[in-house]
Amino acid sequence: MNSLDGCLKRIMDIxxxxxxxxxxxxxxxxxxTAGVHDVVDEHENAAGTTEVVRSALTCPALAAGDDGKPTELVVLRPGAFHLLRLIDGDFDGRLFVHVVFDATTGNLGMARYQLNSAVSELTGAAR
Structure with a gap:
């Protein structure tokens, strides 16, 4: 299992x-946290994105499927995209990672792949 600091560094290297x-x-x-939080500080960010994740997890339309639980949320906006990657477990104790990417230098597909790999190493589980 990788250290938390090592995982954050690996994510910031994407x-x-x-x-x-x-x-x-x-x-x-x-x-x-790691990186620059320009618009809001990391605590406001955490509180706001927690509400987004809770809303997605309780939405019946988004819960349809094999196990009924989203594992990742993608938010696109002009100039940036956000990945919210849920870490395995029940939501009451669930952790998630919120990464903000510059859309001009980032690639959504590669970012998703590399984020999944970093989170899997952190949790010690291969997905």
Whole structure:
């Protein structure tokens, strides 16, 4: 299992990564951060994205499927994209990673692949 700091560094090394926040989904608090948080600080970011994740997990339309649980959310906006990668477990104790990417230097497909790899190493599980 990799260290948390090593995982955050690996995520920040993904081309286009601007910031990363590891969030405790139960409390909405930032556990660890890296990069530059320009628009809001990491604690406001964590609280806001926790509400987004909770909304997605409780939406019946998004819960349809094999196991009914989204594992990743993608938010696109002009000039940037956000990846919210949920870490395995029940949401009451669930952690998730929120990464902001610059759309001009990042690649959504590669970012998703590399983020999944970094999170899998952190949790010690291959997906």
């Amino acid at each position: 081309p286009g990564a601007c910031s990363v926040t590891l969030v405790d989904g139960a409390s909405g608090l930032a556990i660890a």
